[in-house]
Amino acid sequence: MLIRNKLILRFTLLVLLIQLCFSLFVYYFHAATREQRFHARLAGKVALTGRILIQRANLRSGILRTVRRRDLLTMPREQISIYSPHGRLLYASDDHIDQRGNLAHLSSISGPQPVSFRYAGREVIGAEYSYAGYPSRIFVAAHDDEGFQQLDKLRLILLAGNLGALALIVVAGWFFAADTLRPMARIVRQVRRITASNLSQRLSEGNQKDEIAQLAMTFNRMLAGLEQAFESQKSFVSHASHELRTPLANALGTLETSVLYDQDLAEAKRSMQSAQEEIRRLIGLTNSLLALARADETTLSRQLVRLDDCLTQALDHCAAKYPGRSVRLSFGQVPEELDEPFQVRGNAPLLTTALLNLLDNACKYSQAPVQVELSYAGARTLQVTVQDAGVGIEPAALPRIFEPLFRAEGGRATASGFGLGLPMTRKIIRLHGGELTVESQVGEGTTATVRLPAAPVL
Template sequence: MINIRTRLTYQFVILVTAILLFFSVGVYFFSKLYLEKRFFKRLQDRALTTTALLFDLKATNSAVLKLVDLSNNDPLSNEKISIYNDTSKKIIFSTNPANSRFHEQFIPQLTAGKETTYIHFGEYQILAIHLPNKGESNWVIVSGIDQTGKDALDDLKKILIVMVGAGILLLGISGWFFAGRALAPMSTIIHQVNAISPVNVEKRVEHPNRSDEIGLLVATFNQLLDRIEQALTTQKIFIANISHELKNPLTKIYSQIDVALIQKRSPEAYQKSLHSLQEDTHTLIQLTNTLLDLANTAANSSHLKLEPVRMDELLWETKMQLQKWHEDYRIEINFSDFPEDEEALLIQGNPASLKVLFMNLLDNACKFSPRKTAIIDFSASKSKIRTSIFNEGPQIPKADLALIFQPFYRSNATAQASKGHGVGLAIVSQITQIHRGEIGVNSTTKGTTFTLIFPSAATF
């Protein structure tokens, strides 16, 4: 598999090579155009010199040939000059009479009214100039091979090929070098990451430049390590607490069975032991169920089926069911700012999970209230639904408010008032987060209020 350094080198070489080829082809193409233009200019000078000698000076053909040769300081390769009379349809002058048919084949390409015509024929460049002379129409046709320009283009092509080849070689070496320098910090980062394990998860990756892309990657990785460290810490606390919570009822059950088996007892004593075992078993079952609820809520949060849920009806159902289980509980629901549009009472959620949420909050409210009473204030608007649950009871210290949603945490103010395992509010917090809601708590000497805010179905 090709590594990043090799891929970067390949991409760098391909990109710059394409640019070099583009400029090299451009240099060759425009050099060719320049040489052709310059050669056509030389042909034009030959044509004008010849016509001036022939028509203006009235020199004979042989004299014109001698004068053309004398004026030709820079002779052209295979140069041929012909003058074609458009009136008589004949060639009236030629520097190479034996090969006058060479120019005759191009006469059909000459267009009346066009002063100059450029023609390429193999290696030849041909120029035809239309010159009217005393009522007559003549064409001066000059041809030749630009051997000097051809040799110059061949040399230029060789130079460009050699330079592009050398450039590609230098690009490969420099690209490999600079790609290695750019990726050098990655080796250090890999070494630091390999040194991190669950034993020293508090270590973080260091990088001197925090503003570049690698620095941003390191910062993101360190944030991931923060979350992993927090998860491992939570897991350790969870395991320690669950071990303690499970150990107590199991030890108590085993001890009671062991005591009951030491010697025979009366039926009343056995019945008393069985009642105690039943109570401890109920506590163990309740703890197991809450732990399963907590685990299922965390594991299946992304697979929960969401549907429109009418919150006022869900509160009534929860109230009826909880009071059916606990006849001494009193739950009051006050509806304020009740909307006219029933759509404002809907949120997008999972009915079973939301019912567990309200069951836990209402059960805690009644359980810690001296009068076993919970008061619910419900209000709804187009964008959100607000539910407040208040109960009289002991004040929760401010230091404990930020910790009560952690698993197995129990405030000293409430731990003595009622038995529990400190898992219910953790489930409430997770279900609230799944439904994109917010939960807050405020505790005073008068009592404690839990406030839930959920976005309505229209804004979900």
């Protein structure tokens, strides 16, 4: 169901419920008022009957016979009955009155407090009337024709009013929903105009305060991220194409030249060796790109891993690759409550690869000893610091070092590489819930810091 229809339906039901509750209250209040007013008339008739028939006419005399019964009747279908203290019927305004209802409530009349009940379609009030020490019980019954007619009219008015109001509520709900959703419709139109070719467009953020403005601001932040991701992807594809095309072109050119011009086996071997180096470079680049892609996988198996073991393996690989390079490992303070320190939850091969990339960069761009420290930055945070005294990174290139295939000018002039190590390392560290930061000064060296959440102590 569309949000517009949901709003209309909920608005209609809510207002209709409030209106029905108000109508029921009005009807109930009017019905209660009618009953109180009519009972007051019946009670007044009881008192009037007592004064006329008992106090002045004296029921024990023959004067009552001279009073015509109909002279006392003033209400529709009125009936009057008078009983003695012993329960004997002394007077009835009609010989055909059904006295069973009066007899059933006769014993409940005691004192001046009246008793009310319904019987045979009439409302009845019974009360005691005492005169000269002689308590009589008087019952007056009647039907409130005028009151019930007013209730019928009120029901008709409320029914017609509710039906008419329902139509107005639906129309008002339609305009209310349309007005409420108009900013949403505007956002939808703006979003539909944004495609992959114009991600620089942004949505109107309105007053930047209400929920619609917050939604637009969220969309704009998402679009900014998408634009950056698209630009990074374009840059990655451009660099990857260039990096892949260069060794392929070199290898092909070398082989073509060898076929056309090499005259002896020695020249052919030199050409083949040159092509072989280019192919090795191509294989290394391809493997690095595959490793970078695999670093994005979020379905890796996670288990308790000793980070110091991963670091030791990375140091061994680095020592084998750079046999003459000095790498010094030190340990910071370890919390005393830990029986098994340096534990993280993650994937050991990926963590080893990430640490090896940092060590490889430090050894590649620095001839001085490399300092490595494993410590706790906090009770729940592990920290690995790799510091070298190499060429450093230019300030302009530092914000781009995590872009795939990007290499700073100083790095290009110093050593070979593909510019995939740091991007791959940051993705692996973030995949484990950590963060990688790099600080560098040109001519002074570079410091890479890895922070990872430590495994909780069981």
